[in-house]
Amino acid sequence: MNAAHASPGGALDGPQIVSLASAYYGSATLFAALDCGVFAQVEQQPGASAGDLARALSVDRRGLRLLLDGCVALGLLELTGDGYRNTAAGAEMLVPGASRDLTRAIRYNQDVYAAWGRLVSLVRTGRPVEAPETHLGADPERTRRFVQAMHGRALGIGRAVVPMLELGGLRRLLDVGGGPGTYSMLMAQAAEGLACTVLDLPGILAVARELIDEAGLAQRVATLAGDYHTTPFPGGQDAVVFFGVLHQEPPETIVVLLQRAYEALRPGGVIHVLDLMTDPTHTQPPFSALFAINMALTTEHGWVFAESELTGWMAQAGFVSIRGRPVPPPMPHTLVSARKPDALGRGG
Numbered sequence: 463m464n465a466a467h468a469s470p471g472g473a474l475d476g477p478q479i480v481s482l483a484s485a486y487y488g489s490a491t492l493f494a495a496l497d498c499g500v501f502a503q504v505e506q507q508p509g510a511s512a513g514d515l516a517r518a519l520s521v522d523r524r525g526l527r528l529l530l531d532g533c534v535a536l537g538l539l540e541l542t543g544d545g546y547r548n549t550a551a552g553a554e555m556l557v558p559g560a561s562r563d564l565t566r567a568i569r570y571n572q573d574v575y576a577a578w579g580r581l582v583s584l585v586r587t588g589r590p591v592e593a594p595e596t597h598l599g600a601d602p603e604r605t606r607r608f609v610q611a612m613h614g615r616a617l618g619i620g621r622a623v624v625p626m627l628e629l630g631g632l633r634r635l636l637d638v639g640g641g642p643g644t645y646s647m648l649m650a651q652a653a654e655g656l657a658c659t660v661l662d663l664p665g666i667l668a669v670a671r672e673l674i675d676e677a678g679l680a681q682r683v684a685t686l687a688g689d690y691h692t693t694p695f696p697g698g699q700d701a702v703v704f705f706g707v708l709h710q711e712p713p714e715t716i717v718v719l720l721q722r723a724y725e726a727l728r729p730g731g732v733i734h735v736l737d738l739m740t741d742p743t744h745t746q747p748p749f750s751a752l753f754a755i756n757m758a759l760t761t762e763h764g765w766v767f768a769e770s771e772l773t774g775w776m777a778q779a780g781f782v783s784i785r786g787r788p789v790p791p792p793m794p795h796t797l798v799s800a801r802k803p804d805a806l807g808r809g810g
Contacts, residue, residue, distance in 0.1 A: 491532045493572045496565055498526070500533065501548055501556040509545035566614030569607055577759040584759055594761050602665070609642045609669040616644035616705070622790050623705075623736055626797055629653035632700040636661065636726060638690050638719070639707035643670040643683055650682045661686045661693060690719070695726035702726055705736040709754075710761040713775070720779035730804035733781060736789070739769040739796045749794050769796055776800045782809035 474482065495501060503518050504510065510518075512527040519526065530546050533539040538556070540547045548557065555564040580591040624645070629652055637646045640660035650658050660670060664687040674683050686693065695702070702723040708716050723733050738750045745751050750766045757764025773784050781800035789795040801809045 487532075488536050489571065489575070491529065491536060492538065492568070493575065494529055495533055495538065496556070496568060496572075498529070500526075500529065501538075501552055502558055504539065504546050504548050505553060505557045508547045509542065511544045512546070515546065562618065564614060564618060566610045567618065568611075568614075570611035570615065573604070573607060573611070574756060574760060578756070581755065581759065584755075590758065590760055590762060590764070592760050605665050606669050609666055609673075612706075613642035613644050613673055616642060617648075619706075619736070619789070619793050619795060620645050620648040622793050623795070623797060624648045624652050626787060626789070627652075627734060627799075628732070629656060629701075632656050634696075634699050635659070635701040635703065636695060636699045636723075638695070638702060638704050638723070640703075640705070641666055641670065643667075643674050643685070645703065645705045646683045647674060647677050647679050650679055657682050657684070659684045659686050659696065661688060661690050661695070663687070663689065691715070695722050697726050698728055699726050699731055700728060701732045701734065703734045703736070705734070707737075708735060708772075709737050709757055709766050710764050712763045713767070713771070715763070716767070716772075717775050717778060720775055720781070724779045724781065724802055727802045729802060730808075731802045733776070733800050733802070735772060735776075735798045736795055737772075738766050738794060739772065739786075739798075740766050742768045742770050744768060747794060769798065772798055 498519055498521055500515070500519070503515055507514060507518065512530055513523050515530070516523040516526045530539060531541075534541045534546070537549065538552055540549055554560050554562045557563070558565050574592075577591050583589075583591050627649065629649060632653060633655060635646070635649065635656060635658045637643070637658055637660045640646055640662055643658075643660040646658035646660050650656050660667065660683065662670065662685070667685045667687050671680075671685055674680055674685070677683075686696070690707075704719070704723070708719070711719065720733070727733065738753050740746060740750045740754075744754070744766070754764070754766035757766065769786050773786065776784050776798070780802065782803055784798065784800040786796050786798040789797055803809055
């Protein structure tokens with residue numbers, strides 16, 4: 463958004479409104495480029511022309527040229543003469559298998575792309591426009607894409623979050639709604655002697671176990687198939703984590719989950735909640751406010767809560783020494799940690 467066009471009070475002016483109305487042009491261009499394998503092919507043929515790339519990708523030259531030029535306009539590719547190259551960021555993030563590969567994470571945005579076009583239905587009915595079961599096991603292929611996308615997202619987020627955690631001395635950790643098991647794998651790799659259990663739905667864990675096996679961590683990252691709403695939390699935990707989970711639950715359920723986590727922890731145990739959060743007005747930061755809509759489109763109770771609301775619920779559940787910390791940029795998340803009092807009633 464061009465600050466030069468900003469109106470007093472932060473309101474949008476005419477050019478910004480027009481830009482907002484066509485913002486989906488950019489995401490559609492990115493999705494198509496990934497679907498066609500553009501960034502991977504450009505990495506193999508740096509400086510190749512549109513014709514050369516079209517032949518390599520078996521696509522129409524004119525169509526690809528339009529797509530490539532759109533990518534250049536968006537800053538996703540660079541053009542020198544008639545040759546295309548990846549940008550430094552694109553080579554790191556948009557080429558499958560690259561050092562900071564975001565391609566699987568972006569697939570999630572692509573999967574919910576159609577749902578955003580039906581936002582008016584959510585507003586009129588208050589109901590999600592897509593059944594949550596679609597990506598939670600009912601449609602195996604969509605579930606696989608969803609879990610793989612969450613794995614890609616979690617790798618990026620987890621590399622920033624795990625160093626913020628005090629994992630030394632922990633032996634047992636419960637990862638509630640842990641999805642692909644990515645966070646548990648990263649924590650197990652960071653802390654020798656830590657054994658993690660990922661609790662999630664059977665359809666999700668079917669894919670998660672493949673990822674855990676591929677990482678060679680099956681002996682230290684276990685899975686517990688069930689519904690975290692009803693499946694008992696194993697007791698005696700040193701830590702319980704809710705990473706990117708609670709934004710799909712209403713306040714009353716969040717309180718119950720926090721209370722159950724409290725009961726599952728040993729005295730002195732720690733809880734970590736990682737999520738997108740807002741200010742008390744639920745309007746800032748903008749990404750979090752919009753992500754609340756995204757969650758409501760695909761889940762029954764999806765939203766984004768305020769950090770102040772979460773800390774209040776934690777205190778209500780009995781936790782002490784509650785503190786929130788922003789995750790380092792570019793991740794727009796917040797990590798809130800707290801403790802169950804030890805045997806002497808201390809928070810540590």
